[in-house]
Amino acid sequence: MDIYFPTKIHFADDAVEKVVGDISENFSSCLVITGGARTRGSSVFVEALRSLRTRLSSVLVIEGIHSNPREGEIIQAAKDARQNRPACILSIGAGSVHDAAKIVSVLINEDFSIEELTVERQGYNKIKNRNVPLFCMPSMVGTGTEISPASLVRIGHQKRIIFSPHLYPKAAYYSFKHIGSSDIELDVLTAFDSFAQSLEALTSQKANLWAEMYALAGIKNSLEGIKRLSVSGSSPSVWKQLSHASAQSLLAVANSSVGAIHALSDPLSGIYDIHHGRALALVAPKVLLANYEECAERYHVVEELISEILNLPKSMKLPEAVEAFLDGVAPNRKVGIPEIDLSDQGMARLIAESRNPDMEGAPKLLTDNEIESVFRSM
Ligand SMILES: [Fe+2]
Numbered sequence: 001m002d003i004y005f006p007t008k009i010h011f012a013d014d015a016v017e018k019v020v021g022d023i024s025e026n027f028s029s030c031l032v033i034t035g036g037a038r039t040r041g042s043s044v045f046v047e048a049l050r051s052l053r054t055r056l057s058s059v060l061v062i063e064g065i066h067s068n069p070r071e072g073e074i075i076q077a078a079k080d081a082r083q084n085r086p087a088c089i090l091s092i093g094a095g096s097v098h099d100a101a102k103i104v105s106v107l108i109n110e111d112f113s114i115e116e117l118t119v120e121r122q123g124y125n126k127i128k129n130r131n132v133p134l135f136c137m138p139s140m141v142g143t144g145t146e147i148s149p150a151s152l153v154r155i156g157h158q159k160r161i162i163f164s165p166h167l168y169p170k171a172a173y174y175s176f177k178h179i180g181s182s183d184i185e186l187d188v189l190t191a192f193d194s195f196a197q198s199l200e201a202l203t204s205q206k207a208n209l210w211a212e213m214y215a216l217a218g219i220k221n222s223l224e225g226i227k228r229l230s231v232s233g234s235s236p237s238v239w240k241q242l243s244h245a246s247a248q249s250l251l252a253v254a255n256s257s258v259g260a261i262h263a264l265s266d267p268l269s270g271i272y273d274i275h276h277g278r279a280l281a282l283v284a285p286k287v288l289l290a291n292y293e294e295c296a297e298r299y300h301v302v303e304e305l306i307s308e309i310l311n312l313p314k315s316m317k318l319p320e321a322v323e324a325f326l327d328g329v330a331p332n333r334k335v336g337i338p339e340i341d342l343s344d345q346g347m348a349r350l351i352a353e354s355r356n357p358d359m360e361g362a363p364k365l366l367t368d369n370e371i372e373s374v375f376r377s378m
Helices: 016-026 043-055 071-084 095-107 184-203 209-232 236-254 260-272 276-310 318-329 344-354 368-376
Strands: 008-012 029-034 058-062 088-093 134-138 150-155 158-163 171-175
Touching: 008 016, 008 236, 016 043, 016 088, 016 134, 016 171, 029 043, 029 071, 029 095, 043 058, 043 088, 058 071, 071 095, 071 150, 088 095, 095 134, 095 150, 150 260, 158 260, 171 236, 184 209, 184 236, 184 260, 184 276, 184 318, 209 236, 209 276, 209 318, 260 276, 260 344, 260 368, 276 318, 276 368, 344 368
Parallel strands: 008 171, 029 058, 029 088, 088 134, 134 171
Antiparallel strands: 150 158
């Protein structure tokens, strides 16, 4: 068993000066990649950009990366970046911004299509150690992508995975006072990813003692943090706990894998452009039910934790407890989602695209009928 983790992780109430200092001490130019109007207007983006501009000779900004980042916008960003040849990249935003920035960091020096970099095309054999160093500042937390060696990209209407040990960011900076949006339910659903990742890492066939250690911490901190966020609202102290949950869940996955909750969420995000955390929340309870017998022993450990943290009856089984939790913290999670095509053809596509690399390591392979019943229950 190898343990390898090259990304420096910095936690602070205010990490702007730290990231700007680390960049300006080592590089003379920087590409800043960010999302839409929400991140562009955020204090973290405004402060970091102002400070970088006073210390570096060149700062290029590329904005407008969408949730579930699209192939076209990443290619365009890489094209613009190539003309500028930045010495490093700083990504500021939600998970998708960091996912996009990782691929830009490769394409500045390499000539591949994004399709060629996917796991299905053995992209991990093509990505060499020539990436532009990447620094990440999450404005929302949950996915842990700011410290991960993977990038999820939307190619056409499919969510695809690109992975390489060379994609690990150089460093990630959690700046508690700058995290969170004005939409608490979106923040909750984003943070729910930490719970789903920790739970899947704990029950994966690839789990080991390190995964277990991080997964149990990730489960505890994500549940407590989400509960506090939902009850008392956003605060640096809540974001401190949820930042740790995000990093812990990723460290759990890095030593294990995700599973069917992630695998089934992928077509919902790819075909219907549903936000990652929301898609996970839509499928999680029924996937847990399908896995129950296989994972009963480990689920009992989580049931104890959930009942203690959320004051739920001890007798409540995990699928029911997670549904009750979501009803409390994200009651509108099904509002406004696009109509899902459940015709024979639509279902066949959902089932086929659920059989993706995220399913590797799942405690059991779900049957077509089980996958169908998850999508029909949403
Ligand atoms: Fe995730």
